[in-house]
Amino acid sequence: MRRSSRIWATSGGLTALLAVFCALPFLVAIYRIDILIFLLINVILAVSYRFLTLAGEFSLGHVVMMGVGAYGSALATKEAGLSVWLAAPLAMAFTGFLAFLLAFPLFRMKGFYFLIGSFAAGEAIRLTWNRFRDPFGGPGGLVFIPSPEIPLPVLGMFDVAADPVSYYFLCLALVVITIFIFYRLEHSRFGLTLHAIHWKDVLAESVGVHIWWYKTFALVVASAFAGLAGALLGHYLGTVNPVQFNLHIMLFVLVWVIVGGTRTIAGPIVGVIVLTVVDQGLRGLDEWRPLFYGAILILTVMFLPDGLESLPRRAREWLEWVRHGRRPLISDDEEEPPESGRPPPRDA
Numbered sequence: 253m254r255r256s257s258r259i260w261a262t263s264g265g266l267t268a269l270l271a272v273f274c275a276l277p278f279l280v281a282i283y284r285i286d287i288l289i290f291l292l293i294n295v296i297l298a299v300s301y302r303f304l305t306l307a308g309e310f311s312l313g314h315v316v317m318m319g320v321g322a323y324g325s326a327l328a329t330k331e332a333g334l335s336v337w338l339a340a341p342l343a344m345a346f347t348g349f350l351a352f353l354l355a356f357p358l359f360r361m362k363g364f365y366f367l368i369g370s371f372a373a374g375e376a377i378r379l380t381w382n383r384f385r386d387p388f389g390g391p392g393g394l395v396f397i398p399s400p401e402i403p404l405p406v407l408g409m410f411d412v413a414a415d416p417v418s419y420y421f422l423c424l425a426l427v428v429i430t431i432f433i434f435y436r437l438e439h440s441r442f443g444l445t446l447h448a449i450h451w452k453d454v455l456a457e458s459v460g461v462h463i464w465w466y467k468t469f470a471l472v473v474a475s476a477f478a479g480l481a482g483a484l485l486g487h488y489l490g491t492v493n494p495v496q497f498n499l500h501i502m503l504f505v506l507v508w509v510i511v512g513g514t515r516t517i518a519g520p521i522v523g524v525i526v527l528t529v530v531d532q533g534l535r536g537l538d539e540w541r542p543l544f545y546g547a548i549l550i551l552t553v554m555f556l557p558d559g560l561e562s563l564p565r566r567a568r569e570w571l572e573w574v575r576h577g578r579r580p581l582i583s584d585d586e587e588e589p590p591e592s593g594r595p596p597p598r599d600a
Contacts, residue, residue, distance in 0.1 A: 277421075285416040289420050289488060290485075292427050293423060293484050295430075295524050296478075298524050299477075300430070300474040300478050302514050307449055307471070308467075312368075312370050312371035312374060313373050314478055314505060315498075316374035317479060317482075319378065319494070320479055321344060321480060321481065322482030323492055324479065326394045326492055330396070331387060335400075335401075336398060336487055340483040347476050348472040350475070351474075352472050359471075374502075379494075391494065393491060393492050393495075397486050397490050399412060399488070430480070442469070446466060482497075510549060510553070511526070511527060511552045514559065515558050515562065
């Protein structure tokens with residue numbers, strides 16, 4: 253498939269998907285709109301986490317950054333009396349600033365050590381919320397968090413969170429903006445440099461790339477949007493507590509991203525949608541849920557290492573194999589590297 257054809261196909265698919273999401277709240281029962289809202293919030297969380305993985309690092313503290321945004325926006329509205337429309341962006345900025353401070357010790361580590369360091373930093377923040385009742389509410393968290401309101405000419409103040417359909421479209425609009433921002437970042441010079449760091453950080457550093465600054469920027473941006481997801485969650489539920497941001501929830505984020513795939517921005521979106529559907533199918537089977545999730549994760553790693561997003565490409569390769577008795581040497585969108593790692597010999 254030619255590059256232009258792929259672009260048109262992708263654009264058409266995204267437009268159709270957006271149309272489906274616009275129609276969904278009018279096609280499902282009212283109680284299922286809550287599920288759709290949580291799905292959209294999880295998409296923002298998973299897409300932002302995938303952006304951090306472009307720098308070659310996996311974090312176990314990303315969901316805590318979501319909690320920082322939730323607590324920050326809640327305190328700004330409850331204690332400072334700010335509007336939600338101002339409190340949420342301020343919470344994003346504060347979450348990004350906290351991520352910037354954490355980057356100094358964390359990016360002195362790599363790989364497994366970074367993973368453990370991010371977990372330790374996240375647990376320190378979460379236990380702080382759990383320990384101090386003033387101002388974080390202790391184990392019970394914060395309650396009666398104000399929801400976003402819109403002034404209407406005749407009706408007065410309209411509570412957006414009181415109407416699930418209105419809040420759904422607010423979340424959908426923010427999801428579209430989030431995906432657009434991360435797509436543009438990834439396809440900019442900055443994103444290409446992140447890909448270079450992901451694959452060969454030593455080589456990138458040897459040609460003058462300041463790895464620490466690029467990784468720090470990726471962490472700050474990803475954390476800020478995780479904070480946005482937390483603010484949306486807190487103002488919709490009206491409550492936040494430390495349990496909502498523990499390691500168990502972080503493992504769900506990892507499964508979404510790994511099962512969906514990290515090759516393109518569509519991977520985490522697919523992972524969240526598919527696993528949300530699976531999760532709803534397992535209602536009443538809570539004790540079996542980890543088993544199903546583990547089985548899906550193992551099967552994906554074994555048969556689809558690039559995640560569910562690679563399924564169409566794999567299907568084309570399998571179809572070629574069935575038709576011609578062999579798999580194609582070169583797939584449609586990537587070239588096969590030389591087996592020895594050396595450049596192929598020139599023609600005589």
